Amino acid sequence: MAKTQLNVRVDEGTAKAARERATARGMSVNRYIEELVRQDAGEVGHTFVEAAADFMKQYENVFVEEFGTEQEGRR
Incomplete structure (x- = not known):
């Protein structure tokens, strides 16, 4: 599947939470966000x-x- 870049702005607390949760799951923030969107969809x-x-x-x-x-x- 081809990838496209998507830039988003979030507050520092949300960014920190995303980094921490991705790290805890052993994945990149990019993959973590991608999986969240897939689940939501x-x-x-x-x-x-x-x-x-x-x-x-x-x-x-x-x-x-x-x-x-x-x-x-x-x-």
Whole structure:
């Protein structure tokens, strides 16, 4: 993925907190901010849901053979 530079201005307290939290996680401030934005945008959760749906689609027949359909289970 191509990178682009984004300059932001924050107060010193916010900058200090970002540096401290990034260091505590063993990452750069840049990566820390990037991950925060991704989480906020829901990218991580969205990717997980897509992968889970794809998995269920691929293995639907296996689950039906093993466990039956939802209606069969509610007798």
